[in-house]
Amino acid sequence: MAKDAYPPTLQELIRRLSRLPGLGEKSAGRIAMHLLRASDEEAFALADAVRRVKERIHTCPKCFHFTDGDVCSICRDPARATGELCVVETTADLLAIEDSGAYRGRYHVLQGALAPIDGVGPRDLRIEELLKRIEAEGIREVIIATNPSSEGEATAHYLMKLLEKRPVKLSRIAFGIPMGGDLKYTDKVTLEKALSGRRQVN
Incomplete structure (x- = not known):
């Protein structure tokens, strides 16, 4: 990929995306271009979803699975x-x-x-x-x-x-x-x- 052809801000996004599991530099570049072409609403919703995951998801205090509540849905289910x-x-x-x-x-x-x-x-x-x-x-x-x-x-x-x-x-x-x-x-x-x-x- 010709990195110099991308603005530094886009290069930074591609670099961060390529560090995700299963994503190489080419796949990261395609995702970055998709986000660039996406509507502001779609792109900001994705960014907000990532932020909410980091803020709200924690381990269940009973079973240590992930949850965004007091306990996870499996531990809450009486069945x-x-x-x-x-x-x-x-x-x-x-x-x-x-x-x-x-x-x-x-x-x-x-x-x-x-x-x-x-x-x-x-x-x-x-x-x-x-x-x-x-x-x-x-x-x-x-x-x-x-x-x-x-x-x-x-x-x-x-x-x-x-x-x-x-x-x-x-x-x-x-x-x-x-x-x-x-x-x-x-x-x-x-x-x-x-x-x-x-x-x-x-």
């Missing part, structure tokens, strides 16, 4: 009080499970995973709050839905050891071959998980 608590690493993981429509209980967002090499230990995650919720909310089952990475597995193992003597059912989400996947292209870890998580069919 979600199923006695099940799904533990995830991040809000992005929560949203992925929600999009599947396969789970209708409540969540607990750890806000990360154990990573000793990076200096992330149990005290850096929302584990203490998890223990308090299990008791306070009468949780009957804890579903550990951390990612199948080394950090996610370490976190799952730590939580299972921590909770094994508590009066709750513990479960770990299964991992395996994706629908439409091909065994010969599946990585070793996924195949191992698929085999160890096999179930009887007769």
Whole structure:
């Protein structure tokens, strides 16, 4: 992109847009040109939406998902009080499970995973709050839905050891071959998980 052809103000917008995930300099340039051609109302509404997100969005004090209220919509919903608590690493993981429509209980967002090499230990995650919720909310089952990475597995193992003597059912989400996947292209870890998580069919 010929940067000198753009006025400095437009260059600055493109530079900032290109720092967003998934946006390269060309895509950022196209978005900047779209905003330049957009009506004042449309452009200012977008800027105002970004400002409101930064001012109003915070973590839910119960589950640590994002919210703009006292607690998030999932924690507010009485139909979600199923006695099940799904533990995830991040809000992005929560949203992925929600999009599947396969789970209708409540969540607990750890806000990360154990990573000793990076200096992330149990005290850096929302584990203490998890223990308090299990008791306070009468949780009957804890579903550990951390990612199948080394950090996610370490976190799952730590939580299972921590909770094994508590009066709750513990479960770990299964991992395996994706629908439409091909065994010969599946990585070793996924195949191992698929085999160890096999179930009887007769």
